[in-house]
Amino acid sequence: MSKVIKNGTIVTADRQWKADVLIEGEHIAEIGENLTGDEVIDASDAYVIPGGIDPHTHLEMPFMGTTAAETFESGTFAAAAGGTTMLVDFCLPGEDGSLLNAIDDWDRKSKDQICTDISYHMAITGWSESIFDEMQKVVQERGINTFKHFMAYKGALMIEDDEMFASFKRCAELGALPLVHAENGDIVQELQQKYLAEGITGPEGHAYSRPPEVEGEAANRAIMIADAAGCPLYIVHVSCEQAHEAIRRARQKGMRVYGEPLIQHLTLDESEYFNKDWQYAARRVMSPPFRSKDHQNGLWNGLAAGSLQVVATDHAAFTDEQKRMGVDNFAMIPNGTGGLEERMAMLWTKGVETGRLTPEEFVAVTSTNIAKILNIYPMKGGIAVGGHADVVVWDPSIHRTVSVATQKSIIDYNVFEGMELKAAPRFTLSRGDVIWAHGQNSQPQPGRGKFIKRPPNASAAKALSKWKALNTPRKIERDPLNIPAGI
Amino acid sequence: MSKVIKNGTIVTADRQWKADVLIEGEHIAEIGENLTGDEVIDASDAYVIPGGIDPHTHLEMPFMGTTAAETFESGTFAAAAGGTTMLVDFCLPGEDGSLLNAIDDWDRKSKDQICTDISYHMAITGWSESIFDEMQKVVQERGINTFKHFMAYKGALMIEDDEMFASFKRCAELGALPLVHAENGDIVQELQQKYLAEGITGPEGHAYSRPPEVEGEAANRAIMIADAAGCPLYIVHVSCEQAHEAIRRARQKGMRVYGEPLIQHLTLDESEYFNKDWQYAARRVMSPPFRSKDHQNGLWNGLAAGSLQVVATDHAAFTDEQKRMGVDNFAMIPNGTGGLEERMAMLWTKGVETGRLTPEEFVAVTSTNIAKILNIYPMKGGIAVGGHADVVVWDPSIHRTVSVATQKSIIDYNVFEGMELKAAPRFTLSRGDVIWAHGQNSQPQPGRGKFIKRPPNASAAKALSKWKALNTPRKIERDPLNIPAGI
Amino acid sequence: MSKVIKNGTIVTADRQWKADVLIEGEHIAEIGENLTGDEVIDASDAYVIPGGIDPHTHLEMPFMGTTAAETFESGTFAAAAGGTTMLVDFCLPGEDGSLLNAIDDWDRKSKDQICTDISYHMAITGWSESIFDEMQKVVQERGINTFKHFMAYKGALMIEDDEMFASFKRCAELGALPLVHAENGDIVQELQQKYLAEGITGPEGHAYSRPPEVEGEAANRAIMIADAAGCPLYIVHVSCEQAHEAIRRARQKGMRVYGEPLIQHLTLDESEYFNKDWQYAARRVMSPPFRSKDHQNGLWNGLAAGSLQVVATDHAAFTDEQKRMGVDNFAMIPNGTGGLEERMAMLWTKGVETGRLTPEEFVAVTSTNIAKILNIYPMKGGIAVGGHADVVVWDPSIHRTVSVATQKSIIDYNVFEGMELKAAPRFTLSRGDVIWAHGQNSQPQPGRGKFIKRPPNASAAKALSKWKALNTPRKIERDPLNIPAGI
Amino acid sequence: MSKVIKNGTIVTADRQWKADVLIEGEHIAEIGENLTGDEVIDASDAYVIPGGIDPHTHLEMPFMGTTAAETFESGTFAAAAGGTTMLVDFCLPGEDGSLLNAIDDWDRKSKDQICTDISYHMAITGWSESIFDEMQKVVQERGINTFKHFMAYKGALMIEDDEMFASFKRCAELGALPLVHAENGDIVQELQQKYLAEGITGPEGHAYSRPPEVEGEAANRAIMIADAAGCPLYIVHVSCEQAHEAIRRARQKGMRVYGEPLIQHLTLDESEYFNKDWQYAARRVMSPPFRSKDHQNGLWNGLAAGSLQVVATDHAAFTDEQKRMGVDNFAMIPNGTGGLEERMAMLWTKGVETGRLTPEEFVAVTSTNIAKILNIYPMKGGIAVGGHADVVVWDPSIHRTVSVATQKSIIDYNVFEGMELKAAPRFTLSRGDVIWAHGQNSQPQPGRGKFIKRPPNASAAKALSKWKALNTPRKIERDPLNIPAGI
Ligand SMILES: [Zn+2]
Ligand SMILES: [Zn+2]
Ligand SMILES: [Zn+2]
Ligand SMILES: [Zn+2]
């Protein structure tokens, strides 16, 4: 049974035009004028855009002694309600350290729950020969071409520079892309102790102990290591000018570095942590913390300039009760906030409606760019014949106010509470299925989502390999007569 | 009669994939596997890319007391032979100062000669109410959405800052895009006089009198003026880090500024002017002059980073005899070199074959980006159903050495003489016609090219207008009691 | 009769140490422990610093249809009361355009009035052979080694780029230093008209029409011109990051560029112009206008980093009545504010007391650096045997609140009204005379001040000349056989 | 018995003037015209400058399995012959890890040998409570106010980020200044292994394995850590733009960071390592390695701009035989070169004689700035009444060619061999003694040199402490009603 999305204005990362979209099964079959199908989806007065891709979520993640409350079901349904049709979750090795076992675990958790498609980034939280070996299988057998590295969370997820170098080199060999959480974990820990010792135990201490310089430093370091290892690099949750500047410097030298700001950092600022209500402030605790308005402006400009490429959420939702684990010590507050449902509408409202971003740029940073980086474009992230029919009918006439009362997320608050959103999905389609229809009491369809395999060797990685091979240092050939005997 | 381009790998600015392209008449009708048509164009082992767009040429331009030797016929045929299917020439007002008359003149010259499609940028070389009025007609009636401003060539084409501001504001109102030739014309003239007075009369004086700082200054100034006027800006022939840095600074502040390096500046350096053979050096005289290797590296990196968007040629070809007008005075050497035929193959050779650029980036900077900037995408600059069938079968197995003996350009030398090119068009199609076929003795088809109208209000201009309107300074309302009487 | 300043801590730009200062006549005769003299000046619990030098004042200046109200008498007495013992006023050519006549005029006005020493910067407000000729006499006969150039005030003081280049070249020949007021006068005028046309007639329009980008542009342009002309450059009243960044870029390339922030820009911000009381806002109208806190922070950091060297006032005091000339049109409000009396104490309070500056840096930026730049160190600007006894006993225990009621300035308000100052001169000595003693009802001593001649060829100018001569472009010698005949 | 230096031109960091210098015993007693003394030292046609201070030497240092061949005697005598009257050597803890014992060791080695005055920087090569405790004694009892931290030499001297933070915090408490060798030791080791594995065993591998990005990264990291710890920072042997840029960024944010380029990096470039003669290349092996001309230019510009403050040598001289320890493996070549004797004359020749530096800047970067940083100015580093009579009569008419045959250094080569030096000391005085007289067969006077104690709390450190205290984050006070119960 075919569907046709009629009378909308398609917006892609390249352009806008009026056309209908014909869907046959899971795929887009045709784009053009006056198309017909078995079922008509009305897009009059609306845009037709690629389904959003959120490349940074932590659903049901075991972390800081608890587990993120958002489930694969609630999370993917919230995503769908917000216009996001794919997310990439972070898969963390368990106690046995095995990457493959971790993937199996994640599959078990997600498989029967997911309403949208998903993928994983594989975390490298240590280094060993077996990890070196498993990485190949992760890429070639499991279809995961990205590896995450934590430069913070000392004593838990954090790894050292030589381990990063080893893993990055392995990524270069495999055509995979390393990701980093860039904060200097040593210094974060030292500052946490310093502020706690000074009696600063509230959520403001979280912000104080993770200042922008500490993030910028780590970003700069990761970039150097990637350059030395000969691979591209993707820096998650870029929140400040220091990190952004490091990315710009790198790109200006021809390095292939990508930066991902979060919707939270684009729209909320550090004053949230100074709220007199502990719970209010604790709900906003995430790493890196929110920054000042100047940093925000820099991030927005970077999206327009192309020095930053992707807007994500780092969705890691903990309940009020979980947050209270840190009532006496900010360092014990589980790090994370929500945003999966609001990401696209917040970005539209604060970006497109203000003229900071064009509609095309909105599409680029919510789906297309990351699809290219993840090497799944245009299966995902485009409106392309042959690609998956992950399509959103995006309606700028639906305005609503964010409220915990109406959200799909499982948790008991919303960091965007009370903000007005100036667009929403009229329909969200995932591989041809309508999984969300505005005002029609849509329900989660757990288990219909699929895991999407991603091949290695994206175009930028291939070009970089070629350049590095051409420019590798060469041995100086010396006449043995000009080499003395050793001692 | 339909044509099908079979068995190639399509490369667009977004991606690469194997598919056939079906052409009906002037347009692309279908893209897919196993297509059939009346005529088959073999693209086996080759890429299928959008026809190149060179947005910067001066064919038959009256300049510096002579007229550029390259004709619309020879120029557009050279273009076709090199894989370029559209060029944008600079239309200069004549003695009466009328923009519309100048367009008529240019039409007269080009109409019966052009083998490929063309458009014009309209030059603003002075300011008056009639120019203000004519600009509207140029945009709305003549289909030209770009206006060129010369900050150099004092006493001839150069205009002053207040004139630029007035013209840029007019561009903002009309949804048009201003372009600038960025060099400080006052200082260039002073330095010319200084070096001539010191007895430096040879072509090296051309380079000395137009140093990078002089270009960077003007770029920076134009950017400020565009920001104040509220319009985007396109800087032609960006040759140096100073100008590039000004562009990066602007983009980082959210300004909409584009930069266009030339293939010459990407591949040739200032040492050319120090050649002991006067004629050799004089042939390379163009403005800005070639720069050092460091500047070159910066330009390449900018193409990959996205801080520069377009590679052009500034093709303005003067014969050896014409160049000799300046044998006693470098300032009298007609400024300009060729490149229309070599642009795409040089960029491929030095860019894609080295890994500096991906194939997608190659397409972006040779056609797609400029098509978007000029607001004609994807009619031009893409491989898109419904778009013009301006398509090149790009064959990386055809290697050749640049030689004046085999070039299509009318002039008697080639600044790339002797360089090896590692790709060439197997076929060049313009609106469905094969206008160049490798090894088949293709001939010019003058008069078949068309003038392409370009609508105003590209997406970036619209977004910028919205942002500027939202952020315009507001009057402070004061109680009359708080305002004293005047004196 | 000798004087000895006893028991103080001397602070110079280099160091702090406890020592006495013996003064014989106009000069410092000895520095050491346990000195004795005919008269003792008590410096216990105080610092002993070089008298301040304010290199930027406009006393009794004819400007914008009126004349600055501060006289040479009231201005130099206010200076003395604030610890400043020398100022450099801007000498503007009159209608006849003669530089020498202007100096005579300024001498006439100042001679019998000045309580402290003074010098002049000579303004170049046009270009001609007679100006070229007079410049030599100004330097060699009149002892003025600095020339001021206005890039703003179009139609009045402003000059064009080629004129600046000519004047800067002349400065290079004479070993003189050019100064610039850096704002793009064309664009300022255009923006004034734009905002007036939009009905923004109040003082906020002054700020809107002179945005930071407009200043940064001009700074950048002046730097390029100085580099091309081969001379150092001094940029007055640097108010914003854009201009500061241009200075940093230049210095980083080895250019000899200096920047002078004003005490007003370091301590007051743009919100002053949004005050609901017109007169309040109008009093603060000066060019460049005050900026945001971010710009302020940049300026402070530049003083510590050495990218900015001098803190001045641009003291140009107009009365409330004079300000009302612009009640219907902000562009008619006479530009200028006061600060001569408060400069040193404000800088100490906001700089040294906060730890932003060391005491040594305070001395450097209030006197020593400018004395070196003006080539009169250590006659002025130091505590040195043989130098002028321009010395201040600086007492951090004297706190006071700025008030128009107690100020020495002639005008009827104070832009720092109500601020607490955490230091003041206990005694101010000018060439050995006590011209201000705290709490002792000191009175002006008009006519005792002297005009100080300043020789050309400061050390930096000499070094730059040598470097430029070594690195000047060289003619390429070509065999006549390799040069064709002309046409 | 007094001495008078007659008829010279004194040059200090501030100024040049003609005056005589009277020396009584170890100190300067008077500066003025027509002075007389028991002994006359002729300075006609010469400059009189402060004795040079080289703050970076490694005499008789145990390192990489051998011991630097230059002794305290030969090193300090070479220094004197070159115009350097004080050096600061790096004191490394021995196997017991004790700082105080290490100082005793260093004293034992140096005491009877030194011809000039010396001091030590104390190295922190690990972290423990006893080191924490000993640091106080090092500062308060031993007169050492600087602590060196190695970010490279993994497995030997290198320490981790948390250790650096702890040590820097301790420095902040003690008013001491941390120094860093900034290279990422993890990545250096990885790159060494990589290039060795590829068969690159020659000295070029040394350069390849320590690229500029690796140095820039570490500089950036150390700066962040110092900022977090609240202390100033001194970065030794800044060799490249990446590190220099990190310093500029920091200074521009108001951080107190100093950079020290070496005379070798200012004058020699990376091509030295590509020499076909192994021994030639191996002699130049030091860390960081020499860089390209672009980096050199940046360093020179930084000295003039003030973003770099000190020129040192890192004198660590190993013989040809010692260098041959690495004949099969560049990583085994002892790191170090000489320069103590040539530093001042090389800098004068390439700096002052070319106009890159003024004579005053030459003095500043060879002695005055480091004396201020080390908090011993003007006892050392100036020509000041009461200061040590460490004075050089600097004669720009003595030209000589560097040659191992005539050098004072003990080793068997000279990295500046064959270069022409355009100035030399006519006389070098150390605390009033003539320790070198040109052409008079001066001999070493071992044991006359003294260890110079340096007090903590230099002015910049005090100001920074004040600023940090004022700007420390504050606890948010929350009503207990607004803090939930924990879980
Ligand atoms: Zn993270
Ligand atoms: Zn995360
Ligand atoms: Zn041009
Ligand atoms: Zn052109």
Ligand SMILES: [Zn+2]
């Ligand atoms: Zn001014």
Ligand SMILES: [Zn+2]
């Ligand atoms: Zn002024």
Ligand SMILES: [Zn+2]
């Ligand atoms: Zn070192």
Ligand SMILES: [Zn+2]
């Ligand atoms: Zn060292």
